Amino acid sequence: MSPRPQRRRATRALTAGAAALAVAAGITAAAAPAGAEGTAAASHARHGGHSGRTVDVQLLSFNDFHGNLEAPQGSSGTVEEVQPDGSRKKVEAGGVEYLANALRTARKGHPYSVTAAAGDMVGASPLLSGLFHDEPTIEAMNKLGLDVTSVGNHEFDEGRAELTRLQKGGCHPKDGCYEKGKRFKGADFPYLAANVTDEKTGRPILKPYTVWKHKGVKIGFIGVTLEGTPDVVSANGVKGLKFHDEAETIDKYARELDRQGVKSIVALIHEGGMPASTAYNYDCDSPGPGSGISGPIAEIAKKVTPKVDALVTGHTHQAYACTVPDPAGMPRTVTSAASFGKLYTDTTLTYDRRTKDIVRTTVKSATARNHVVNRTQPKAADMTALIQRWNKLAAPVANKPVGYISADIPGRGQATPETPLGDLIADAQLEATGAADKGGAQLALMNPGGIRSDLAHKASGSEGDGVVTYGEAFTVQPFTNMTNVVTLTGAQLLTALQQQVSGPNEASPKILQVSKGLAYTLDLTKSGADRVVKDSVRLDGAPLDPAKTYRVAMNEFLAGGGDGFAVLKEGKDKYVGPSDLDAFTAYLTAHSSATAPLAPPKADRITVVK
Incomplete structure (x- = not known):
């Protein structure tokens, strides 16, 4: 064609x-498109006009x-x-x-x-x-x-x-032209x-x-x-x-x-x-x-x-x-x-x-x-050539292995509010900022819209099943937002959880993915902020204290109040850590190997009542 x-x-x-x-x-x-024939009148007559x-x-x-x-x-x-x-x-x-x-x-x-x-x-x-x-x-x-x-x-x-x-x-x-002698035409x-x-x-x-x-x-x-x-x-x-x-x-x-x-x-x-x-x-x-x-x-x-x-x-x-x-x-x-x-x-x-x-x-x-747009039809040859050309330029960066997984780790298209990949990303940001000299984070939050893909065990590339390349990690976390750590009170943290399901997010909830140690109950039989069961929120097993302060890691988009989480803009004593992508790849590298691949998290931190 x-x-x-x-x-x-x-x-x-x-x-x-x-x-x-x-x-x-x-x-x-x-x-007229290639291969089009006939007059307008003839075409419309064929369509019953x-x-x-x-x-x-x-x-x-x-x-x-x-x-x-x-x-x-x-x-x-x-x-x-x-x-x-x-x-x-x-x-x-x-x-x-x-x-x-x-x-x-x-x-x-x-x-x-x-x-x-x-x-x-x-x-x-x-x-x-x-x-x-x-x-x-x-x-x-x-x-x-x-x-x-x-x-x-x-x-x-x-x-x-x-x-x-x-x-x-x-x-x-900043980056200039990517191909010698070629200027981007727009x-x-x-x-x-x-x-x-x-x-x-x-x-x-x-x-x-x-x-x-x-x-x-x-x-x-x-x-x-x-x-x-x-x-x-x-x-x-x-x-x-x-x-x-x-x-x-x-x-x-x-x-x-x-x-x-x-x-x-x-x-x-x-x-x-x-x-x-x-x-x-x-x-x-x-x-x-x-x-x-x-x-x-x-x-x-x-x-x-x-x-x-x-x-x-x-x-x-x-x-x-x-x-x-x-x-x-x-x-x-x-x-x-x-x-x-x-x-x-x-x-x-x-x-x-x-x-x-x-x-x-x-x-x-x-x-x-x-x-x-099924994949049983022929491929457009010019698009195949385009992909091959750009893949060649990207290969030195894209094909570098950064981790190993034992099975698919879903992050999008899930019927449940919490996803295994969401938990993994939140854990990665917590680990990257948990040390006292790196922000002192006690928990991490991740917006679901920032998770752009699953991590597939069997990828389309030739690197082998279970290998996670830098390119695949980038597909999951493409924004390269910087991780921020801010101080929030327990009351503010509870408000953030409530803003998942109230205000601008009431009609279409945006459920934050949470790091290990944070747990609570989400009651979907209720409406608005009441969907978050207040007394159920725990951090490392202890009830959330409204008067106490907590160090919370998140990407800079969330820290700026993105996705309707206005209360997160109130965070104080901001520390800027590594990019979310760097935190993600570092976690994969640290917690997996070819002989001990990373298993999908259980996604059991949010208890959902329907």
């Missing part, structure tokens, strides 16, 4: 935005790729599929070699096809991409024909300047950041929207990230920036596009929801439209102006293809394609040439369906 032709966006004309936002808008003109006046536009979308160029390991690399008989099956999926082939195959026979994403293309990436500040992923996205994406919170992990470099190109300001596709503005100027830091054009068809794309991005990114990453309400921002630019004559609009929103089922192909609209999805995106979808015809979402790493009525009561698709390139969504938008709008009636909206 030959790759989709390259389309440098520099050759595309830009539309004029509002006078005060001359940088706001961009028009992209997509070429009215030839001439209407055409079907294929919208392919995905989200939360996170630099997963190679097929993700463990639970991070599977999706759950409902079988015809009602049973469930785990399907291995993901990897850019397969994603590129799947998208190119899907485009065949669709002369009107546009590919969009809903943020977090980069950030929290495995070492193959993360070691090179995600240049390999941007290169891969260019090759597979991504037309546009919104920013996500992880696009801000390294700050605004680095995001701008990923868009415009140029070698890294993204062919526009990153959209409609609700992210400069604190001083009030203007969006990147384009708020872009307009895709092909043979008279015009579709506007507005891109936003979650308003709560500062709560899930380090303070340095969002310094000098403001993040605004998603729905209000989308409505603002939808009106602007409408004034320009762009009536067909898609919102790319890096905010998501929780599906009623863990299977990617469940029926989201049974028993009624949108009944199978909850969370922030469900509320946003109900508010966003009817001028917007479809919502492509992300952030929660979930899979859903739903129909949620807009404020006018008209059906509108709301989709998300899980994460790591394991799925893509194929949405059919029926475009009316006379009204220039997407056809939506009270009984029918666009059709949308998620598809598995």
Whole structure:
């Protein structure tokens, strides 16, 4: 299968935005995909439409790729599929070699096809991409024909300047160019950041929207990230920036596009929801439209102006293809394609040439369906070559053994609040900072979102079962946050445990992973802060004393109040230790060998009552 032709966006004309936002808008003109044949009318007739006046536009979308160029390991690399008989099956999926082939195959026979994403293309990436500040992923996205994406919170992990470099190109300001004679070109596709503005100027830091054009068809794309991005990114990453309400921002630019004559609009929103089922192909609209999805995106979808015809979402790493009525009561698709390139969504938008709008009636909206990026299909040869090229550069660092394990150590995709890998990471941070001259930590806390992968006993590399390489450890802990040790009172520590399940985390709890010696009961039959049973909290067998002070280790993200743990910002007498990755690899090296591999922790520190 030959790759989709390259389309440098520099050759595309830009539309004029509002006078005060001359940088706001961009028009992209997509070429028909390789192998596409037939006229628009003939294509639409094949799909059951009215030839001439209407055409079907294929919208392919995905989200939360996170630099997963190679097929993700463990639970991070599977999706759950409902079988015809009602049973469930785990399907291995993901990897850019397969994603590129799947998208190119899907485009065949669709002369009107546009590919969009809903943020977090980069950030929290495995070492193959993360070691090179995600240049390999941007290169891969260019090759597979991504037309546009919104920013996500992880696009801000390294700050605004680095995001701008990923868009415009140029070698890294500290690391320089990675390949002799090659300068990083940047993204062919526009990153959209409609609700992210400069604190001083009030203007969006990147384009708020872009307009895709092909043979008279015009579709506007507005891109936003979650308003709560500062709560899930380090303070340095969002310094000098403001993040605004998603729905209000989308409505603002939808009106602007409408004034320009762009009536067909898609919102790319890096905010998501929780599906009623863990299977990617469940029926989201049974028993009624949108009944199978909850969370922030469900509320946003109900508010966003009817001028917007479809919502492509992300952030929660979930899979859903739903129909949620807009404020006018008209059906509108709301989709998300899980994460790591394991799925893509194929949405059919029926475009009316006379009204220039997407056809939506009270009984029918666009059709949308998620598809598995399975690993039984052929690999895209250009992506294989890309991976091999960057792996060669990464090999001296990536292939170094740092430890040995006796079995898989799960860290993501677990049904239980506590994970074996979460305990291991917390133990590693405690050990790295426990000595009196290294912070004097008595316990450690780890945020679950910072654990990016399982540790797989049987890895995809050639180093042998049970060997943990630096590259695999990096995939688990890619942020390289510094460990901090702070002093908290017992009352503050209890508040931190309660903030796991209350306030901003009540609807979607973020259960901290805890080091050995700390134990408590989590009663899920209760609500809010009461889920943490106060009298159950013990440290080394002794009840937590509200008046006593404790030295607590955690990464700098948590110490800054990240993930809704505001009380942790109150910690005093801060000590800065090694990076979380260094602490993790040092622990693996110290506690394992080829003849005595490390066994998965029991994950029995949090007693859960259901």
